[in-house]
Amino acid sequence: MNRRGEQSEALAADFLSSQSLTITGRNYSCHFSEIDLIARKGDIVVFVEVRSRADSAFGSASATIPSRKRDKLLKALRHYLSV
DSSP states (O other), X not given: OXXXXXXXXXXXXXXXXHTTOEEEEEEEEOXXXXXXXXXXXXXXXXXXXXXXXXXXXXXXXXXXXXXXXXXXXXXXXXXXXXX
16 A cells, blocks of 8 residues: 555544544455454444545546445455454
């Protein structure tokens, strides 16, 4: 991961913490994909794919996640929840 990615993940983790979520995992990796951040608040588990954009002129960060990547992330989420 590059420096910008690390900074973006740190900012995302700080934001989640400021919203009273506890970071329970970082860069969880399985054979399907990697989950950048996992946070929890009570019974709620939040999975975060961190995307960083310098400019929103070409769409939002969520628009940069292709369907194949989304499918892999869903498999990784299910794997995490089953462990």
